[in-house]
Structure formats: C-alpha cells, structure tokens
Amino acid sequence: MNAPTKANAGRKSLRQFAREIDLPSMHSPLFPRWSQTRSKLSELAWDLHSANAYAHYRSTYPNAGAPHIERTGLYDQGRLNAEDTEALNRLFHECPIKPYSADDFVEGYNFDPTGSLESYNTYRTMTPAFEAKLGQVLQQIAPQLEEICGHHVRILSSQIWSLNPGPRRYQWHLDWWPVALKKLFILPGGIDEMMGSTAFRLKTGEEVIAQGPPGAWFVFENSAIEHKGVESSTVPRPTISIHLAPSFRTDLRLVDCGVNAGYPFFPVEALSESSAYRDPEYFRRDRLDLRTLKRVAEFAGLDVTITEDGMVQMPVPAQEQQAPAPPAGLASVVRRKLGGIRRRLLSR
Numbered sequence: 001m002n003a004p005t006k007a008n009a010g011r012k013s014l015r016q017f018a019r020e021i022d023l024p025s026m027h028s029p030l031f032p033r034w035s036q037t038r039s040k041l042s043e044l045a046w047d048l049h050s051a052n053a054y055a056h057y058r059s060t061y062p063n064a065g066a067p068h069i070e071r072t073g074l075y076d077q078g079r080l081n082a083e084d085t086e087a088l089n090r091l092f093h094e095c096p097i098k099p100y101s102a103d104d105f106v107e108g109y110n111f112d113p114t115g116s117l118e119s120y121n122t123y124r125t126m127t128p129a130f131e132a133k134l135g136q137v138l139q140q141i142a143p144q145l146e147e148i149c150g151h152h153v154r155i156l157s158s159q160i161w162s163l164n165p166g167p168r169r170y171q172w173h174l175d176w177w178p179v180a181l182k183k184l185f186i187l188p189g190g191i192d193e194m195m196g197s198t199a200f201r202l203k204t205g206e207e208v209i210a211q212g213p214p215g216a217w218f219v220f221e222n223s224a225i226e227h228k229g230v231e232s233s234t235v236p237r238p239t240i241s242i243h244l245a246p247s248f249r250t251d252l253r254l255v256d257c258g259v260n261a262g263y264p265f266f267p268v269e270a271l272s273e274s275s276a277y278r279d280p281e282y283f284r285r286d287r288l289d290l291r292t293l294k295r296v297a298e299f300a301g302l303d304v305t306i307t308e309d310g311m312v313q314m315p316v317p318a319q320e321q322q323a324p325a326p327p328a329g330l331a332s333v334v335r336r337k338l339g340g341i342r343r344r345l346l347s348r
C-alpha cells in the first residue's frame, strides 16, 4: 500500500466518500441532503425504467390482461405444495443466525438508516441447500409472479428472518420505495394472527390481515398500499422476504445484499454471466456508477469537492496539514472534515 503523501492527503474516492455519508454508524451531517437528493433522482429513474418494463411485457404478451395486483395492491392466494413447504421449513431452521447491523447493505442500495428492524426480526444466512430449494420454488412460481405483477420480474434483494414474538406497537405506513417495486413473502410455517402477520389497507378500502397455511406466499405493493405488522404472540414466524422489480426479462436468481438492504437506488439491470453482451465503454458498470454518484453529489450541492478523476478533495485544516492526526482519531477527523464541508455549503 502506498504511504500517504501531501499531494493526496485529504483525497478519497467518490465511492468511499459516498459510503461514509451513508453508513448509519458514521452519523454524517451530509446524510439528509445527500439522501433526499438521491431519493428524488432514484424515483425518477425507477419511474422511467418501470414504464418501459411494463410496456415491454405488454408487447411480449399482447393478450395479457391488467396485472392481478393492480386492483387491490395485494395478491395473497399463493400456496406451495406440501413437499416444497416441508423442505423449505426444515432447511430454514438449518440456516445459521446472522447478527443484524444497520451498516449491512451493499453500496448503491437503499437501507433503513435507523436500523429499526433489529429488535423485530432474527435474521439468518441462507445455506447453499436452502438457496437451491428456494431457487427451485421461485422457478415454479415465476409465471404466476409475472401475471400477478404484469411485468417480467427481477430480484433486487432477499432476506430470511423470523418475526420475534412479543408485544409491539406497529404503525400503518408506506415503505416509500419507487411505487412499481414489490415485496414477496413466503411463509414456510404459515401466517396468521397468532404467529404474527401483516395487515393491509387495500385500494378497495377494505382492511385485511394476511392468513395462510404453511407454504402460503403473497405479493404486495409496499409503497402503494398502507400496511403494518401484526404482533406475534406465540413462536417466531419464519419469513422469506424477497424484493421484486419490473425488468426486461425474468431473472429470479437470489441476491444477498445484506440484512439492511432494500433496493438499488438506480435500476441498472444485471446481466447473466453467460451473456455474450458486453457493455459499451461509456456504459461500463464502474463508469456508470461513478457518473451516477457524481450527479447525486452535484444535485446535492457537493460538486465543488469532486475532482476530474472522480476523487473527492477533502478540506484539510491548516494545522492538520502540518501535524497528521493520530490513527486512533481517524473517525473523528473524518467527521470533522465532513462537518467542514457542511458548514461551507450552508454558508453559500
């Protein structure tokens, strides 16, 4: 590793800079501004992508009717067969428990900055055997998912967790994701008011609480209809939670983006490794990601800090240029530097 020099002191890559703003554990003062700007750009990008994906599906299947889910915002009739249900339930309990961390999400993904789900759910890491079984199940229900959603379907992230029993106070809410994104829940042990469930306010005005036997699954528009948890009073309830997006082809490969990962802010389609397609130079993934981050930073008013080569020049106070901060204080130095940028921005 190269030793830091005066020339590169205070420089960091835009990716690193963005990550430090995002990580809940860093408590960056830039986060609100950065996050609000990115959300607006993300909504716009997902809106356009989703409109194109819906249109593409309709042109592929001209006789397809209106998407099932559109009328109420909820499809709750999914049922797996007994054999698959038993296998998923058994394999679920063989998956090791994974500690929750609010910082556990991959770059470029939406996340809950409050980390509020830690006490609600106990997360697990999928074993290869569980993934294989779940992959089979998803292949089976893929045609149904397309019909329900009215578009080809791609998985954005997936988690498995048990809803912890105990008294909770749940509030009606929307998830405030781009509205075309959806959640698929598969309940290998079933779902009802005793095990804990989810209540929905449907587009028809009706309120329902999801119920179903072991192997039940349902899809809902988590940002179009209000919903809230219903507390579990008995035993933990195993849940497979999968985030879905409109796509130009159905791709139900599982993606683990961390326990606190929601959806990618920008709808770039992942291509299968077997694809012969190669990205044109201008749209190489790393270049696209960098341009996206630059645009977010510019719209958030942070453009003055970004150099031509995609590095962020951090302001270094005069006294620190002469005497480098001790390594133990690195986190606080980063926070001070970010605070400096914020003060400069606010004073403009």
Ligand SMILES: [Fe+2]
Pocket (backbone or CB within 6 Å): 173, 174, 175, 222, 227
């Ligand atoms: Fe929610």
